[in-house]
Amino acid sequence: MLCADRRDLILLLASGALEAAEERELRAHLATGCPQCAGYVAEAQAVWSQIPMGLTPVMPSPAARELLRIKVEGTMPQAVESGPIPISRGRQPSPVPAPKKWGAVFAASGIAAAVAAGITFLALNGVIKQKDDLLRQRDAELSGLKVEVKNASSVINMLHSPDTMIVNVPPVEKSPAEARMLWNAKSNTGVFVGSNLKPAAPGRCYELWLIVGDKPADKLAAGKVEVSPSGDTTLSVAWKDPVHPVIFALTDEPDRPNIVDPQGPAVMVGKIN
Numbered sequence: 001m002l003c004a005d006r007r008d009l010i011l012l013l014a015s016g017a018l019e020a021a022e023e024r025e026l027r028a029h030l031a032t033g034c035p036q037c038a039g040y041v042a043e044a045q046a047v048w049s050q051i052p053m054g055l056t057p058v059m060p061s062p063a064a065r066e067l068l069r070i071k072v073e074g075t076m077p078q079a080v081e082s083g084p085i086p087i088s089r090g091r092q093p094s095p096v097p098a099p100k101k102w103g104a105v106f107a108a109s110g111i112a113a114a115v116a117a118g119i120t121f122l123a124l125n126g127v128i129k130q131k132d133d134l135l136r137q138r139d140a141e142l143s144g145l146k147v148e149v150k151n152a153s154s155v156i157n158m159l160h161s162p163d164t165m166i167v168n169v170p171p172v173e174k175s176p177a178e179a180r181m182l183w184n185a186k187s188n189t190g191v192f193v194g195s196n197l198k199p200a201a202p203g204r205c206y207e208l209w210l211i212v213g214d215k216p217a218d219k220l221a222a223g224k225v226e227v228s229p230s231g232d233t234t235l236s237v238a239w240k241d242p243v244h245p246v247i248f249a250l251t252d253e254p255d256r257p258n259i260v261d262p263q264g265p266a267v268m269v270g271k272i273n
């Protein structure tokens with residue numbers, strides 16, 4: 001038998017579907033350390049490890065079984081056995097019936113189907129996962145762009161109004177950070193725009209305040225200021241009731257939900273003149 005012919009047998013060996021005599025012969029050959037067959041063994045193990053667990057084995061119908069039997073019996077090549085070749089004198093050797101390996105053949109077709117199904121399943125799974133990741137990435141980009149467009153349009157709307165004042169909000173300590181507060185006293189809306197800000201430290205956040213008087217209750221929390229990796233920020237604010245801020249301030253706060261009173265130092269402060 002040629003080693004190439006042992007390839008399918010090795011796949012069957014891995015599945016336990018080999019007939020006893022074939023298994024003995026194959027194991028004896030593998031014990032010789034044949035490198036070609038060692039490669040087939042590794043290949044068979046890889047194939048088996050790819051098949052999803054719980055795949056239902058498919059048995060062919062009796063008709064398909066019979067059709068396959070006729071086909072295999074008619075075309076199955078004679079296995080070349082090692083050992084002395086019988087020499088015939090004068091007459092042809094009587095045809096040796098093909099060994100009956102139906103169990104092996106059905107197992108092989110079952111394995112082929114299972115392997116094909118398994119590989120198709122894995123390939124499809126991979127493609128679907130890739131598309132999912134791409135869609136999620138696109139969604140994130142899109143929502144980021146929507147926020148940017150909304151911020152840009154509120155800045156433009158603010159600048160169109162003659163009631164909008166622009167207040168410089170410089171850093172308290174020397175820093176390249178710059179910020180302006182656009183405030184419309186008529187609509188009680190504003191936009192805080194900043195650049196070159198250092199992103200908040202881990203566990204910290206920036207909070208914007210509208211200061212309307214001297215009492216502690218006069219510091220109105222206006223929202224968390226998120227800084228992009230490039231140091232830019234935009235925060236739109238709106239009040240239902242009229243407010244009359246005199247100072248806009250950015251503080252460095254311990255990050256927490258529902259900030260109502262400042263606990264951290266002011267990093268940028270701007271006064272309305």
Ligand SMILES: [Zn+2]
Binds near residue numbers: 006034035036038
């Ligand atoms: Zn071999």
